Amino acid sequence: MSTATPKTTVRKEKLLHPLPLRIMHWVNALAIFIMIGSGWRIYNDDVIFGWLHFPDALVIGKWAQYGLQWHFFGMWILVINGLCYLTYGIVTGRFRHKLLPISPRDVIATVRDALHFRLSHDDLTVYNAVQKTLYLGVILVGILIVITGLCLWKPIQFSELAGLFGSFQIIRLIHFLCMSAIVGFVLVHVSLALLVPQSLLAMLTGGPTVGDVLAVEAAAPVPESPTETTP
């Protein structure tokens, strides 16, 4: 007897930004704040560009040594939280569903709309192409800043990794450029969050519920047709 197994689609309602994601997002924001403020303190002690010093009011740590201690403290939070976020994004399929795919044509169209002030953010559940690019970009820059940070911190232990970048000064420069990219991202990101307050509220409360196809389950087998039974 041949059997057909009717499939049942199981849909589970969940919040747009589930609690673990919100916790990781805000822990990350705190870690980035500590890393940037303390990083600027360390930078001021041995500048890369003679014309650039960060004002004392914006740095964390009274002296470079305190800045370093803050930097290492923030580093552990950033790395542990970042690994949790990457694992969560991959395992739950969030990265695949929310940040991919990105097509250059969509990015150009979204930028054009933004320049004509036609960009709407009515549907919080879907990221537009520019958001996807910025989020994926900042995740990749986050990974690069951690890798270069490790090379600066332990150049002997990570000598093979450091060798890929060239000299110590080049690693410092890449680390600095990653920091600049993250600062640029945060300025745009926070401005947009303030311009669209419902997106900020959603990142605090979880936002609207969204349907999520969880699984396709096989129900009990039933005969397909009486003519197909074996003699």
Ligand code: HEM
């Ligand atoms: C106080 C500072 C921050 C505020 C107010 C803020 C606000 C928000 C809001 C409202 C969203 C949801 C966006 C939407 O629905 O359109 C979001 C998502 C996101 N934010 Fe932030 N954010 C902050 C800091 C940061 C920092 C420092 C980073 C990384 C360097 C970051 C990375 C991200 C990423 C990657 C997402 C997408 C998360 C996902 O859907 O998986 N944010 N943020």
